[in-house]
Amino acid sequence: MVQTGQSPDGVDWVRPQVAESWFRCVADYGLVPGAEQLWPRNAADAANGGRVEHSTNRDLWPSLTTIAFNLQPLLRDTNVGLLLTDATGKLIHAMEAGANLGPIARRLMRLGESWNERIIGNNGLGTAAVIGQPVAFDGKEHFSSVLHPFATVGHPLHSHDGTIVALLGLITDKRPAAQTLLGFVRSPATLLKPNLFECQAPGRFLLRLRARRISIGPAGENCLLDGLFSLDEAGKIIGATRTGLELLGYERHSDILFQQVKTILGVSVDELRSRTYRGEFIELEVSDDRRLHAEFVARNNASSTNVPSSPDTAMARDMCGHGGFRRSKPPRHRDSREPWRDAVLESALQKAAKLQEQNIPILITGESGVGKDHLVRLIHANGSRKSHPLVLVNCAAIPRELISSELFGYAPGSFTGARTGGKQGKFVEADKGVLFLDEIGDMALDLQTSLLCALDSSEIVPVGGSKPTVVDVQVIAATNSDLAGCVKNGAFRRDLYYRLNGAQFWLPPLRERPDKLDLIQHLWEVENEAQGVEQDKTLSAEVWDIFERHPWPGNIRELRNVLRSCMAMTSGSETQISDLPDDFMREINAFAQGQEDNEPGQVHLFRSQATQEAEALELKTLSDWEAHAIRTALKETSGNISQTARVLGTTRPTLYHKMARLGLRR
Numbered sequence: 001m002v003q004t005g006q007s008p009d010g011v012d013w014v015r016p017q018v019a020e021s022w023f024r025c026v027a028d029y030g031l032v033p034g035a036e037q038l039w040p041r042n043a044a045d046a047a048n049g050g051r052v053e054h055s056t057n058r059d060l061w062p063s064l065t066t067i068a069f070n071l072q073p074l075l076r077d078t079n080v081g082l083l084l085t086d087a088t089g090k091l092i093h094a095m096e097a098g099a100n101l102g103p104i105a106r107r108l109m110r111l112g113e114s115w116n117e118r119i120i121g122n123n124g125l126g127t128a129a130v131i132g133q134p135v136a137f138d139g140k141e142h143f144s145s146v147l148h149p150f151a152t153v154g155h156p157l158h159s160h161d162g163t164i165v166a167l168l169g170l171i172t173d174k175r176p177a178a179q180t181l182l183g184f185v186r187s188p189a190t191l192l193k194p195n196l197f198e199c200q201a202p203g204r205f206l207l208r209l210r211a212r213r214i215s216i217g218p219a220g221e222n223c224l225l226d227g228l229f230s231l232d233e234a235g236k237i238i239g240a241t242r243t244g245l246e247l248l249g250y251e252r253h254s255d256i257l258f259q260q261v262k263t264i265l266g267v268s269v270d271e272l273r274s275r276t277y278r279g280e281f282i283e284l285e286v287s288d289d290r291r292l293h294a295e296f297v298a299r300n301n302a303s304s305t306n307v308p309s310s311p312d313t314a315m316a317r318d319m320c321g322h323g324g325f326r327r328s329k330p331p332r333h334r335d336s337r338e339p340w341r342d343a344v345l346e347s348a349l350q351k352a353a354k355l356q357e358q359n360i361p362i363l364i365t366g367e368s369g370v371g372k373d374h375l376v377r378l379i380h381a382n383g384s385r386k387s388h389p390l391v392l393v394n395c396a397a398i399p400r401e402l403i404s405s406e407l408f409g410y411a412p413g414s415f416t417g418a419r420t421g422g423k424q425g426k427f428v429e430a431d432k433g434v435l436f437l438d439e440i441g442d443m444a445l446d447l448q449t450s451l452l453c454a455l456d457s458s459e460i461v462p463v464g465g466s467k468p469t470v471v472d473v474q475v476i477a478a479t480n481s482d483l484a485g486c487v488k489n490g491a492f493r494r495d496l497y498y499r500l501n502g503a504q505f506w507l508p509p510l511r512e513r514p515d516k517l518d519l520i521q522h523l524w525e526v527e528n529e530a531q532g533v534e535q536d537k538t539l540s541a542e543v544w545d546i547f548e549r550h551p552w553p554g555n556i557r558e559l560r561n562v563l564r565s566c567m568a569m570t571s572g573s574e575t576q577i578s579d580l581p582d583d584f585m586r587e588i589n590a591f592a593q594g595q596e597d598n599e600p601g602q603v604h605l606f607r608s609q610a611t612q613e614a615e616a617l618e619l620k621t622l623s624d625w626e627a628h629a630i631r632t633a634l635k636e637t638s639g640n641i642s643q644t645a646r647v648l649g650t651t652r653p654t655l656y657h658k659m660a661r662l663g664l665r666r
């Protein structure tokens, strides 16, 4: 072949891969066999030289080269060099691990040189890129005489959709070793596949399938036999490894890509997610005799090439080194150098400052735990009355018969047990400052009248007294109740409502805040600081996913408690699902269960029973239903709020909120 410059006629005396690649070199690329000038050329010289169209995404290079670097020790004390090229054959990493391979090899291994078959003729890497399979060449099987002293092998590394992203190769001057090296290059290439997939495949979720349960070793540890799939938010399969295809009995990526996971595996993404959160072992039946163990992992950053690995992929971390994976970051990013700006609070504060100048009362509404109290403290601290007191009154916590004297004070000897000197009320205490009336919706009707008088006249008459005191206070009231609704059903005075409602701020529930994840990240940083941990702890991707999806019925209060508990429970540097508090896990499971229970058939059944009941009790609106359910549960538990909340599958704050809104009492 070298002498005639012809490709061989038959394949009986030369391996088919050699014959075919020589044929390509002569007929397709017009190369001259044995020519000394067939050196690898810098990719810049090789314009249009690449037959393979996909150039490796440069973002992947750090991960790939770190992987290759970590393979080096395997080659210690050998005459073997390790090569890594991008998909076009351009060398992006080369390492001469063992004995000196000599100046020619060193020239061949310069970074940026092209091992593309069109440039240098057939060789392990360039040819593997063309045929999409591992291949080995020995000495004069190479087209270029430059490669005659060597054996070269190459192995393609595929992306999530089956295209080649890189080539891993070996070169040695111990020529007869080519076929042995071919066996050797398969091992690291196979080891790299799952790691590369995790680094590179897009998708919100990663599904790992394993032919049978591994009974020893930590769960989730990477396994050579694992098939990996990446799924988008809607549950569509957008990437798969070859092992994954094989496990499911498919030949091509096109057979499954862009199909719903439910169509391929009979299980929806929501089901996979909720079963994972419940910590269930997931087994999928792919055919009569084959069951696969499935692991479902939420990833942090779907579009980036560097995405998080599964919780226990120790090997993945080792292979990819420090820079390979990015984990435990919130899915949306805030530049950590910038101070946290809470847009909701900032806008409320700006408006409140103007209202304060004119002494206009403020009404703050929102569910329990959204930060109403927090906002009032900030309004006071940042407003023109900051050098005067902020006085808090929780209208729900003070017994009904005492609230009058709490607010307005009492005159000496005005009632049995009263202090001889009398007592200043909260209004007078708050003079020139701010009076915060929390849970205003819980105030009794008769007191509402006195409060209205005080607000209208700015004069306070203590209980049992007759001499009024003039006060200058800004009143801020807050409530979880639907005050307008209470006005409608007569539980709250209309005139007082208008008096308090000079301006209203509604604080959104956490689940509706567009900056929810940033707020979580901020509060986590606050917790890191508060607990004075040496090295900042981070939240794992799985925990982020739960936090992102959870409806947070207890809002920021619940979030802070969960974060505080997580921080205390996390022994390592990263919070895992197992570090979440038990009651929070129960709440998540209850929500997940609630979602699953909402199957169409069950809804129908519920409706038909519900309709009959509604007709009997004349329940027309959703509020009628809620009030009926709460009343029934309160009756069953003899008014015990905690038990009632449990019976109704809700939290105490939510129950209080609903009771107040619906005007219900124990």
Ligand SMILES: Nc1ncnc2c1ncn2[C@@H]1O[C@H](COP(=O)(O)OP(=O)(O)OP(=O)(O)O)[C@@H](O)[C@H]1O
Binding pocket: 342, 345, 366, 367, 368, 369, 370, 371, 372, 373, 374, 375, 479, 480, 556, 557, 560, 653
């Ligand atoms: N924007 C915020 N940033 C940081 N922490 C907050 C924020 N909002 C609320 N918190 C914290 O969340 C917890 C609950 O807030 P707060 O007591 O103000 O809620 P609330 O709406 O007044 O609840 P409730 O109606 O039950 O009284 C507090 O620990 C508070 O410090």
